Amino acid sequence: MIQKYIFGTYIETEAVVKEIAESVGQIPYLTKESDHVFTYQMGEDDIVYGLGESIRGMNKRGWVYEAYCNDDPNHIENIRSLYGAHNFFLVDGAETFGVFVDAPQKVQFDIGYTEREMMKITIAEGGYVIYIVEGDSPSEIVREFRSLIGRSYIPPKWAFGYGQSRWGYKNEADIRKVAEEYRKRDMPLDSIYLDIDYMERYKDFTVDKEKFPDLKGLAEDMKAQGIHLVPIIDAAVKVEEGYEVYEEGLEKGYFCKKENGDVFTAGVWPGKSHFPDFLNEEARQWFGKRYKVLLDQGIEGFWNDMNEPAIFYSEDHMREVFEKLEEYKSKNLDVDTFFAMKDLVLQTANRAEDYRSFYHNYKGENICHDRVHNLYGYYMTRAAQEAFEHLEPEKRILMYSRASYIGMHRYGGIWTGDNQSWWSHILLNIHQLPGLNMCGFLYTGADLGGFGSDVTEDLLMRWLELGIFTPLMRNHSAMGTREQEIYRFGNEEVFCNILGLRYALLPYIYSEFMKAVLKEEMMFRPLAFIYPKDVQARNVEDQLMVGESIMIAPVYTQNAKGRYVYLPEEMKLYRMRSEADMDVEVLSAGHHYVKAELNETLIFIRPDHIVPLAKAGQCVEKIDVSKLWLLSFIKDGAQYELYDDDGYSKDYNVEAHLTKITVEKDGRVGIDGAMKSECVVV
């Protein structure tokens, strides 16, 4: 059951798609301390799940989080905001309920930071809506919430293949080289990403003709190899005379303006830039249509970046900075003045003052950016996806974003931003997945291997072994860091096998993704969602249930030869060295130390569950499903519903997409539905 409470004059976010009547009377569970503050007294054993993309554990207790989309590449324990603003959380304890604070302004969640057992929600100035979601279990509450916010975005099937990316592929030759290196080693690959390097002076919807003289030709050649090019699009538009997007946007008044009516100018990649007012429907449509220039060159997917929006500096503030620097020039810089000077230069980016200095034209009203900050990336992505509906009505286009707000999950996926080549970020990746799923973000993944910092071969292997299971499986790294394409390292065979396993598992991954979307469920669940009465399972923070059949326990520490795993029930462990080379053992319920060498991926199968394994191919299209190997743990017999479709069309709810696979107690295998694969139990 969902109750809706309205506080003050709120700004419509369009996060919610279901009509809910307003509830009257006191809001349940929470205590309203003042106009913008709510508290909740947590019990010692309560768990708080949710908040989507954020740092720390699956259980969010013990920190303070701020929902205020932020471009911060330091994903360290003490930051409060990341790129997304995902205001849904779920208390699982003495009382079990969900809360969605629908507010596009900053919202702070102090979950036992100030006081260990006190939750305090503080909403910045302005109205807001709070939804209280009730249900019989955490799973039920999430399903309720998801039905409130609408169906999650579905990408084309090829987007479940592996992608290679790097900020620093500087021209066509670099791209061709990546493709060649993969293909000559028979390494699977479905996409190569174009980071900002492909643009002409970082101008959206342009292609640098010197570096990429024939993007269309390149895209065609790549596609012939089963590889999709996926270019980046930034939020801000370069100020440059003669640049059509800039000129038209300026002429039509589509950019955000300051209070005095001047267009707001800030520095981002291209230097001085303007910010399209994606909240203005007309501007949104205008920007969305611009993607056509790339669609027309054979592009079928994009990633939207810098849309928190990231601001390196505002023109106005930078003037002040230089003035103040002048003052420091002749000083004896001691502790106070030196750090003040450093901060002056360091803290030009993403300043609250800048976010308060420009305005949107939203539903006919002039609204300060600060009050709708968290909608910006959401509405940029909406711009694209709404345009795709017109430009490519029959075809799914890949779209994911860095910034997001709940509601955007209907228009695109997200990647989790500029992480680092740190072991702790594998664990962060694990921690974030269920929270993201709760908030509707199903097509998601981290930059595998880490974006910033230098990777090591073992880190990349271990991270890819987790990435096998995430819908978005992309290896991405930053300019200036160690090159981390998998062919840069000594042990090519291991990398090949890890990717092969992903592709072999793809029917399962895709199937579980699609079922999670269509049934409004999570694909990645904390153990406690499946085993709610298991006290031990409630404390497990480094294992995940993936779909209906699998539990994973990735290795995320360097030099480890295995790890501890908790099994809430008896399971069958497949220790996979490749799609065809594995050990199998049945493990009893309870605690285990499980060996996992660097080349081994652990897949735990639940009792009476099945995981179909196809034969991997070099790209998603070439996966061979004519024969399916069934990983399974049969006690009384199991049934698995396999979803499949052509990967492009949008007729998801068709019976013909489902195939039923059964394994009887006596080992007999049955298959019923569209797929006519031969099935073999392994």
Add this chain to the structure above:
Amino acid sequence: MIQKYIFGTYIETEAVVKEIAESVGQIPYLTKESDHVFTYQMGEDDIVYGLGESIRGMNKRGWVYEAYCNDDPNHIENIRSLYGAHNFFLVDGAETFGVFVDAPQKVQFDIGYTEREMMKITIAEGGYVIYIVEGDSPSEIVREFRSLIGRSYIPPKWAFGYGQSRWGYKNEADIRKVAEEYRKRDMPLDSIYLDIDYMERYKDFTVDKEKFPDLKGLAEDMKAQGIHLVPIIDAAVKVEEGYEVYEEGLEKGYFCKKENGDVFTAGVWPGKSHFPDFLNEEARQWFGKRYKVLLDQGIEGFWNDMNEPAIFYSEDHMREVFEKLEEYKSKNLDVDTFFAMKDLVLQTANRAEDYRSFYHNYKGENICHDRVHNLYGYYMTRAAQEAFEHLEPEKRILMYSRASYIGMHRYGGIWTGDNQSWWSHILLNIHQLPGLNMCGFLYTGADLGGFGSDVTEDLLMRWLELGIFTPLMRNHSAMGTREQEIYRFGNEEVFCNILGLRYALLPYIYSEFMKAVLKEEMMFRPLAFIYPKDVQARNVEDQLMVGESIMIAPVYTQNAKGRYVYLPEEMKLYRMRSEADMDVEVLSAGHHYVKAELNETLIFIRPDHIVPLAKAGQCVEKIDVSKLWLLSFIKDGAQYELYDDDGYSKDYNVEAHLTKITVEKDGRVGIDGAMKSECVVV
């Protein structure tokens, strides 16, 4: 056995105290690739221990480390240098041997970073000495190495008490308040630290008379409460007319000079400062004597800081920075220019160019700082300790440093620098302890609760539960972060009990520390050092053997209610809620999930071992040893040698300091030696 190999004309570091004849012929184990490069092909299961204060795991494989003392407060996974340069490592595998690269210049250890199984040691320009240390086991190799470098520093006994520190105690009233808050709650405390705030404009050996009008009186009052004041001393000396230290140093030529003979000037806390040439014996003596001004005010301990040396900016470079900033003023700052400008201001600190721009007068030679960089903090600390030998010949003075090099371990301890209030830094603390012990640093500890960032109550509790076991047990935090004195939080009783447990354990901690020093052994050992044939023990990275009787397994993850523990043999677990409240259970060898609520410290006792527990007091002096409770796990009977002394004198090797405690198989208890405590088995 130790072999000594000399390469080129090297600079004497005085790290080594034992005369060793030079070996001739080819160096064993390592392959000399060129004049400054050595490699070693590691086996898949080799473990590499050592390198003292550095990031990543106990097993150093999988990263590249640079020995080049560095003031970097970002102790994240991808940095290469911390404050210390500890060039001893130990390979434990197919071949087992130790290597000490005695070189005061930069040394790089690529331990499987570039290639997973290849170690590559690269020594910067200049000569160097390599010692190859052999022995029957890792423990034996460490003992050999420690005998080479001489006996570790021993602080006064009170320095094993708990200390409270914060950068930001701004005056006498603040200090008195801290003491009062502890004492009124009966919370143990032995020291309060004075960070840079106590000085007059950050000038060494001055006291700000406005903030601290009577330091001597304050020190006396504190001492009456059993509390020692421990002031900080920085490496650099403020440039200020009329400041005696500056004027005398300048007059006598005791500061480091540039190539042209001008004194080198750089900005640190006080702004423009000079760097005493601690490598010059006369300057060293001069600086050391200066500590007298504080000793005379009743001070008995110090911490030496900023002695990598940390440089915020050099005078010469800052001039260039301002010139270049001028150029950026009128530019359209795009990705290249903007980040270049940011870096210009950000990267003024600790620049290689600055370290190459000044000189030392070392043993009569003029030597570029860069070539002896790693000796600077070592020789500053030596300056102090050598002076103490004259100024206070009968008394141990507490001294620990931030920067260090092997050799300095004879003159002082170290703390592990400016860590953060991060859970991952509890684990880093665990990882560093054995490496530090190998390199001779026994009096050591981390800033408990974390220096930077905001702490939470649970983080502080869990970290203190590890800190119970570290010789240096100090809670320290930075200005601007959340206040983290233990009385700032809700649950005072738990904090009281944690500290109480430390004090009750102090006879054991002190005893194990002293025995480790006197026998040249480690106090904190990886499990594999005790159980070398246990393959599983070799992979344990989050448990430690503490002295001869205890294994610890600290909880270092948020919201955990317990953790996994590996027992190489049957042990008795004492789950301690206070010195007097505990559960006891015997656990079999193997893997266990062990519960540990927030208020519980896990102490595992080895078979036939004893841990004496005294009655805690408010300070070390007040610990009551008239009765000892013996935590023990008796199978055939156990014997424990308890070391104790007056805590000040230097006559360590006296029979009278040892008391033998025995527990027979039938439970009978015996005590023989100086202490006449009543002993009770619990």
